[in-house]
Each structure stands twice: as C-alpha cells, then as structure tokens.
Amino acid sequence: MIDRHLIGLNVNGAAHEAVVEPRKTLLDVLRHDLGLTGTHAGCEHGVCGACTVLVDGEPVRACLMFAVQAENCDIRTVESLADDGELSDLQQAFSAHHGLQCGFCTPGFLMLAEGFLAQQPDADREEIREAISANLCRCTGYQTIVDAIAATAARRRSSPATEPAGTGSPASSEKEVAP
Incomplete structure (x- = not known):
C-alpha cells in the first residue's frame, strides 16, 4: 500500500x-x-x-x-510576478536588457533574482554575478541577465514606495517596503 x-x-x-x-x-x-x-x-x-x-x-x-x-x-x-497581466519590473528589465533568449532558464533566474533583491536591495554587479552563478543558462552569456537585475535594483532603490508586482499587496506611498 x-x-x-x-x-x-x-x-x-x-x-x-x-x-x-x-x-x-x-x-x-x-x-x-x-x-x-x-x-x-x-x-x-x-x-x-x-x-x-x-x-x-x-x-x-x-x-x-x-x-x-x-x-x-x-x-x-x-506566475506570481505578473500582476493582472502586467509584467513585473524585473520581468520588464529582462525583456528590455535582452536577459533571455530561449527562455527555458528565465523563470528560475527571475525567482532567484526576486529573492536575492529582497534580501540585498543594494547589491552591486559583482554580488549579482555571484548570486546568479547558482543557475545555468546556455544562451545569454549572463551579462544581459546581470544588466537586467542591476537595472531592477537601481529602479527599486530610486522608488522605494513601489512594491514589486505580484507580491500580493498594492503599492502605496504610505507603505514602506522591507529590505
């Protein structure tokens, strides 16, 4: 049984x-x-x-x-990243910086980056490279993925009252986002 x-x-x-x-x-x-x-x-x-x-x-x-x-x-x-069909800032950055090609590894990189940026919002490019070294990509060569994550980190630092899409709570100027 x-x-x-x-x-x-x-x-x-x-x-x-x-x-x-x-x-x-x-x-x-x-x-x-x-x-x-x-x-x-x-x-x-x-x-x-x-x-x-x-x-x-x-x-x-x-x-x-x-x-x-x-x-x-x-x-x-x-699937939690997009909010009502609108891509999250991280997903938009992956698209804008060509951080994906075949797309097979992309969900894993997105979730790794989402967790990493929540814990290390001030990460520099070397810290980002180290963090994403845990995942494999056969297409992009990683530089564009680093570019996308760095751009997202910079954007989030410049507008701290904006919560990333898909986190379950609407963004509000009265709400602080935990680092």
Whole structure:
C-alpha cells in the first residue's frame, strides 16, 4: 500500500491541498497537480536552477524539495510576478536588457533574482554575478541577465514606495517596503 499525505500549500497567495506520496517533489506538485508550468523541470538534480521558486522568501530548487517539506510554507512561482497581466519590473528589465533568449532558464533566474533583491536591495554587479552563478543558462552569456537585475535594483532603490508586482499587496506611498 502506498503511503499518501494530505498537505496544505500556500502558492502565490492561494491555499491549495494536495494528496501526495512522501517522495513527490514540490516541482511535481506545482507543475502536475497545480498546473503551474512556469516552473521548469530541467536537470531534476538541483544543478541548473530552472525550477527555482521562493519558499518563505528563500530561493529553493523545487526539484530537490519534497512537497511534504513545503507544507504550510509560503511558495511563490514565476506566475506570481505578473500582476493582472502586467509584467513585473524585473520581468520588464529582462525583456528590455535582452536577459533571455530561449527562455527555458528565465523563470528560475527571475525567482532567484526576486529573492536575492529582497534580501540585498543594494547589491552591486559583482554580488549579482555571484548570486546568479547558482543557475545555468546556455544562451545569454549572463551579462544581459546581470544588466537586467542591476537595472531592477537601481529602479527599486530610486522608488522605494513601489512594491514589486505580484507580491500580493498594492503599492502605496504610505507603505514602506522591507529590505
């Protein structure tokens, strides 16, 4: 008899339940059970970073995390970045700076960068390079990805009252954004 568990997940601000085997990964639940296919299955060994999502604000390889480990955690996927069809500032910067080509690795880079910028809003280009070295891209050569993340960081620093799209709260001039 296969052991199954009912788990509760908070994904992109919405509560979900799933019945999973203990060995089922968060990546499998996101893609197959919840239909959130923006999180890509690349190497499925935690090497490439295409499956990077934010779990309680931290970048995590969804292919390496069991779904049962994510129970009651706040999970954000790339689908959380756009707000009512409008791309987030980070997504717009990736487009403007040509930080994507085939696009396969892009969701992982976006989520890695989103988590990184939330923790290090004053990051310089070298810190950005170090942070993104955890993910692999076969097309861009990384420079345009660094350009996009640096531009987003600069934009966010210059308008601190504007919250990034998709964070769940409307932007307000009275609200401070936590670093």
